[in-house]
Amino acid sequence: MSDTQSLPDVTQSMVDAQDLSGPGADHISAVFHRYAELFTAADAEGITQLYAADAIVRDPVTAPAVQGHAAIRAWYQGAFDAAGHMDMKVEGEVRIAGRHGAATFVVMAGADSAPFQSNTLDVMVFNDDGLITSMDAYWGPTNIHML
Amino acid sequence: MSDTQSLPDVTQSMVDAQDLSGPGADHISAVFHRYAELFTAADAEGITQLYAADAIVRDPVTAPAVQGHAAIRAWYQGAFDAAGHMDMKVEGEVRIAGRHGAATFVVMAGADSAPFQSNTLDVMVFNDDGLITSMDAYWGPTNIHML
Numbered sequence: 001m002s003d004t005q006s007l008p009d010v011t012q013s014m015v016d017a018q019d020l021s022g023p024g025a026d027h028i029s030a031v032f033h034r035y036a037e038l039f040t041a042a043d044a045e046g047i048t049q050l051y052a053a054d055a056i057v058r059d060p061v062t063a064p065a066v067q068g069h070a071a072i073r074a075w076y077q078g079a080f081d082a083a084g085h086m087d088m089k090v091e092g093e094v095r096i097a098g099r100h101g102a103a104t105f106v107v108m109a110g111a112d113s114a115p116f117q118s119n120t121l122d123v124m125v126f127n128d129d130g131l132i133t134s135m136d137a138y139w140g141p142t143n144i145h146m147l
Numbered sequence: 148m149s150d151t152q153s154l155p156d157v158t159q160s161m162v163d164a165q166d167l168s169g170p171g172a173d174h175i176s177a178v179f180h181r182y183a184e185l186f187t188a189a190d191a192e193g194i195t196q197l198y199a200a201d202a203i204v205r206d207p208v209t210a211p212a213v214q215g216h217a218a219i220r221a222w223y224q225g226a227f228d229a230a231g232h233m234d235m236k237v238e239g240e241v242r243i244a245g246r247h248g249a250a251t252f253v254v255m256a257g258a259d260s261a262p263f264q265s266n267t268l269d270v271m272v273f274n275d276d277g278l279i280t281s282m283d284a285y286w287g288p289t290n291i292h293m294l
Contacts, residue, residue, distance in 0.1 A: 014207065025289040091251075099209075
């Protein structure tokens, strides 16, 4: 995708230093948006299928890793069961470096009892098949806001 | 900082699973904003002092690592010399998980010749002294926009 526009010299040289192999920026961006849609739909199985079979999820990044489709499916299902409806949206442009994607999200939740907003940020790495091999989520207490 | 407000149960349990050791969320957030100020001032030495002596910078994350104060200082100075004035701002809330911080930035540059906007995202890890031990930058060709 770097051929479609002329980059400033200073950024072109930094891009030239990158390993831009991977499934492509359009695919990575689409997966981030699809992830938010599936999360909003509480579709644990759909989200699981975005991941490679042996993928690792750390949500938050400081928590123990959850690995593999069965564990990942159970982890999301547990979160959906506990939280009730959550509305997740990608906040800005998905940042993409080769097979790495990262973006901020805003999650609105707790509408039935104690509404709150959670500001999160996910870093995902993709394999050549376009599947997520790892997802690290960055958020903590200072990113939860009661509404 | 998790004591200052009551979190929803679903997030409290995830926070409880975190390792929240580190220099504190207020410090981490402040460093992200200070980083943007120093970047805008093209202050390579000031930025270098935010890093631990043996810190690692990968900008972008797919590029070879730059390690240690001397190499980091030279790397930023090279970028500033090549790019001319760049205005960098934190885009949204800094996401903080224990000693990990992450945020999106918007950089406006090239005003003298070919103005462009670069949307970046940095993940920083901090030591107990509040210094950055690693910085990974996520951006690529699809995040550069000629204005």
